[in-house]
Amino acid sequence: MALQVLLFTRYGRTGASSRLRFLQYLAGLDEYDIDVHPAPFLDDDYLRELYAGRRPSMKRILGFYSERLRQLVRAQDFDVVWIEKEVLPWVPHWVGMTALGSLPTVVDCDDAWHLRYSQSPNPLVRCALGKKLEHIAKRADFVIVANKFLQSWAENAGARQVACIPTVVDLRRYPRAPLPPAEPFTIGWIGTPETAPYLDTIKGALRQVLAKENTRLLLVGAKQPFLPEHDVETQPWSEASETSLLNRMHVGIMPLAQGAWEYGKSGYKLVQYMAACRPVVASPVGVNCDVVQDGVNGFFAATEEEWVERLEQFRGNLELSAALGAAARETVEESFSLSATLPKVAEILRSAAALNTAGGRSSRAASRLGLARSAGSNGVAPSR
16 A cells, blocks of 8 residues: 655645655656645735735635644645645644644655744744744654755754755756857746845846846846846746756846845756756855855856956857856756656655554545645646
């Protein structure tokens, strides 16, 4: 009988963290006889409204909580519960974790989510929830983290077993593609409206580089109002168009500020550019330092002058872009590909299941919970 795993994600496929840390693994886990049933907390419409600057109604929010509570009641039908960060946002840890009882749990953290509570401007939130994620990490049987910074955090929180697994790409979605013509020189950035403010940290450098003729900044997934519109092309993100947009870039960028939240980030932008055989320029912050080899697959830039200098090195220099881009692809193949991390995730889920002294759960668990394998509880189709 296949191992039955209940997957509590925060989002459906539109949410990058849920798609990359969980949903892209499902087809591969099938081959390990691991049957994963996604149960997103929020639906894709919620994210679309959020990115458009609209807040969903309280009625809809309460509906999300009601559905998650219903799922919790039936969680005991499964062998393992796999959790993205937390079971119930803005609710004390014991509510969700107590409902799971002795059921084996695997918790995944891909950023410094604990800071949302411990550094909240609201003193009541800090008091009631300041150590929420630490309690969850200590309660979990396994904690998976995206980088060394989070690994240290989980270990200090008292987690029993911690595995560091980076955020990766499925290289089958990133075929090798030649560089575009030298002009217009195209600098690329991919992300969401929430991460677009990091472009502000290098706006002086971007203005200098864009001031030259035949230069374009291609923004995928967000807009940036401080830059002249004639120098910037914005494109909406979609899973279908992502690869073709990456192929239009000569170099990808990932600026970051210095801060605890930034040290918790997973560096996924860099991995995407590099999977597409594109060199990168990045801030030497956090996990960026583990992904970028300065002068080999990209460059680091810390000051405005360095950002300008590093970007200008790629202008018209297709030979340099191709050489560093090839090395970037090799980096992803070796350390940041789905094929490299899938066996590790499968091993963790099986090890967690072995802790379940109650034995295997019924294969009818998914139908009882109302989670079809072809879609999450909110109709979001998992990766198959």
